[in-house]
Amino acid sequence: MIKAKKKFGQNFLIDESVKSKIIQAMPNDSLPVVEIGPGLGDLTQKLLQSGKLVSAFEIDLELCVVLKRKFESEIASKQLTLVCSDVLEQWRGDSLLDQEYHLVANLPYYVATNIILKALSDPKCRSILVMVQKEVAKKFASQAGDKNFSGLAILANSIANVEVLFDVGSEAFDPPPKVTSAVLRMVKTREFVQNQRDGIFLDQDEFEEFKRFLKEAFKAPRKTLTKNLQNSYEKSLVLKFLDELDLSFSVRPHQLSIDLYHLLFDKLK
Numbered sequence: 001m002i003k004a005k006k007k008f009g010q011n012f013l014i015d016e017s018v019k020s021k022i023i024q025a026m027p028n029d030s031l032p033v034v035e036i037g038p039g040l041g042d043l044t045q046k047l048l049q050s051g052k053l054v055s056a057f058e059i060d061l062e063l064c065v066v067l068k069r070k071f072e073s074e075i076a077s078k079q080l081t082l083v084c085s086d087v088l089e090q091w092r093g094d095s096l097l098d099q100e101y102h103l104v105a106n107l108p109y110y111v112a113t114n115i116i117l118k119a120l121s122d123p124k125c126r127s128i129l130v131m132v133q134k135e136v137a138k139k140f141a142s143q144a145g146d147k148n149f150s151g152l153a154i155l156a157n158s159i160a161n162v163e164v165l166f167d168v169g170s171e172a173f174d175p176p177p178k179v180t181s182a183v184l185r186m187v188k189t190r191e192f193v194q195n196q197r198d199g200i201f202l203d204q205d206e207f208e209e210f211k212r213f214l215k216e217a218f219k220a221p222r223k224t225l226t227k228n229l230q231n232s233y234e235k236s237l238v239l240k241f242l243d244e245l246d247l248s249f250s251v252r253p254h255q256l257s258i259d260l261y262h263l264l265f266d267k268l269k
């Protein structure tokens, strides 16, 4: 009997109907699937049964022993590649795989936001379908004007169609987490960085600068955007550009649309 390890964010999904709903929500094409944290392999099994080629990354070596035994024939036939390691260490370059893929996972909550940001930036990752803490899902899917609109939502919605598909109560897991969960889907429509058309930024440096800009913009979410940005940009320039964009000097960070954030960044960079 395997005991769930808190330090690895292990809350195993036991509700069959939730597992099926996740599989049904996957894109209907032949791209391989990356699963982060296969755990005891329940979702992995469903992915394999649906005929997908799967690469699974599991940090817990004890679970890896179980998974190797459970999926001996799928590993031998190469339908499943099991990487026993911290997935963040495997993301050393831009991409996790050397071919395009869809990410499907019941993510460990302690590192979920970090993993989603990595996947959003990974040009080989075409879509993300993940179980996360409901608050995190709402943050990524929030819209301008919402109280919890954030830099994360601006990043995600700049390149993907983002939606919260359904909530999942804690009773669907063993052990049950303290929070409600939700399944979040992001289907990419373009990339952050691409040398040809369609990319939003010309290079990685510009993209990193945009991330820093958003961090500053939302530093104190209840304060004005001017106040937040004047720590890193000259106040007179911030005021000038807000004026050029017909924005009030007292506008709050959550009130600007995604397009306005891109326009303001273009002026300030």
Ligand code: SAM
Pocket (backbone or CB within 6 Å): 008, 009, 010, 011, 012, 013, 014, 036, 037, 038, 039, 040, 041, 042, 043, 057, 058, 059, 060, 063, 085, 086, 087, 088, 105, 106, 107, 108, 109, 111
């Ligand atoms: N997929 C299983 C399920 O749905 O029941 C387990 C999900 S559990 C919430 C998260 C899984 O991610 C665990 O198996 C945990 O060991 C694994 N994990 C945690 N941190 C990880 C990391 N940095 N890299 C790879 N796997 C990780």
